[in-house]
Amino acid sequence: MLNIEHLTHTYGTGAKAHLALKDITFAVEPGELVSIVGPSGCGKTTLLRTMAGLMRPTGGDLTFLGNEITSVPEGLAMVFQDYRGSLFPWLSVESNVRFPLKRLGLSKADLDARVSESLVAVGLTGFEDRFPFQLSGGMQQRVAIARALAYRPKILLMDEPFASVDAQTREDLEDLVLSVKKKFNMTILFVTHDIDESVYLADRVVVLSKPPTFVVTTLDIPLSDNRDQIETKEDPEFIRLRGEVARLIRHPKSDDVTIPVADVA
Numbered sequence: 001m002l003n004i005e006h007l008t009h010t011y012g013t014g015a016k017a018h019l020a021l022k023d024i025t026f027a028v029e030p031g032e033l034v035s036i037v038g039p040s041g042c043g044k045t046t047l048l049r050t051m052a053g054l055m056r057p058t059g060g061d062l063t064f065l066g067n068e069i070t071s072v073p074e075g076l077a078m079v080f081q082d083y084r085g086s087l088f089p090w091l092s093v094e095s096n097v098r099f100p101l102k103r104l105g106l107s108k109a110d111l112d113a114r115v116s117e118s119l120v121a122v123g124l125t126g127f128e129d130r131f132p133f134q135l136s137g138g139m140q141q142r143v144a145i146a147r148a149l150a151y152r153p154k155i156l157l158m159d160e161p162f163a164s165v166d167a168q169t170r171e172d173l174e175d176l177v178l179s180v181k182k183k184f185n186m187t188i189l190f191v192t193h194d195i196d197e198s199v200y201l202a203d204r205v206v207v208l209s210k211p212p213t214f215v216v217t218t219l220d221i222p223l224s225d226n227r228d229q230i231e232t233k234e235d236p237e238f239i240r241l242r243g244e245v246a247r248l249i250r251h252p253k254s255d256d257v258t259i260p261v262a263d264v265a
């Protein structure tokens, strides 16, 4: 569905050039949840923005459903980290979810059905008439997820969506992502710097190095589909996998890509 091949990105030019992404290759298959995990500043947001067509990379190939990504592709929705900036504060919850659907030319009955189905999926029935300032951070992020779901994207990109909420809310929202993935058979690319989160949610984890950034490895996550915040995280396989990801971020194997010795320490 999404193919990224030898993507590179350099910010600036000349003496001020900064190689943010050195060599990124991976693919996302339909119905998968792939998480991308890496240290702060490794270029996760840069990568997601190029995939969303919000900026052009300086090198490499990016395709979505076989087409080169040159602008925001149809069939792609994104949920950002900063829920405060992503909802329209003057619109109610229902109108926020309805807003991006206007351009799809659906009948009123279809629009109503999509909005209400999405609000049910994120557990916000009864809050339709509230405004964002009347909701907690976690609830605002649920509205952002409902808005993305109502659009019925082929792929949902999520950029550290739960980084600004408390730990308990974060766990609830992680389980919400797993439930909507199942319910809508959604393909999701989830960016996080949280190792536990990357393993808990994913079918596969793409591990990024420190900058200049490359894909250290892609790990399959062979955990049961029915994940549980307590039982899964106590599972010895989960503990092994989170340890493996942590080790790979700290000590990437340098056989594939030459990186400065100082960066491997």
Ligand SMILES: Nc1ncnc2c1ncn2[C@@H]1O[C@H](COP(=O)(O)OP(=O)(O)OP(=O)(O)O)[C@@H](O)[C@H]1O
Residues within 6 Å of the ligand: 011, 012, 018, 020, 039, 040, 041, 042, 043, 044, 045, 046, 047, 193, 211
């Ligand atoms: N517009 C820009 N101009 C120049 N450098 C930039 C720009 N945007 C990002 N960078 C640099 O590129 C690198 C990657 O930034 P990016 O925000 O993509 O990383 P990140 O992994 O998402 O970071 P974090 O985990 O802290 O959110 C950083 O060194 C950052 O300073």
